[in-house]
Amino acid sequence: MQAAGALARHPGPKNEAAQRLQMLLAGAQEVRRLFAQAKERLGVVDFGDMIARAEALLRARPEAVAAMMDGIDCVIVDEFQDTNPVQFALLAHLIKAAPRVVLVGDGKQAIMGFQGADARLS
Known part of the structure; x- marks a missing residue:
């Protein structure tokens, strides 16, 4: 012992x-x-690059957000509990510009923690 x-x-x-x-x-x-x-x-590029580059573009060029959101009256995100920080940053640009937003998530169904998702965001 x-x-x-x-x-x-x-x-x-x-x-x-x-x-x-x-x-x-x-x-x-x-x-x-x-x-x-x-x-x-x-x-x-891979999927992660696409998300990161899109977020960087929207951060650097606010007019791009306005152009994207022209004609969109609601942003809907399902499985929000599996959103990682980069995806969250990308969505934040759209959410701020959207007239209406619906986020659907259930922390008990979170499965993407291995890629940085944080169920506490839902």
């Missing part, structure tokens, strides 16, 4: 786990960097 109690302070397993975690994170960062380079080289 005494040896087991000391395990949490033993430098071996803890240091080894920390080193492995650092290697895993470094590998993930490298994959992200290479993926971004490949997308740039190929001239393509």
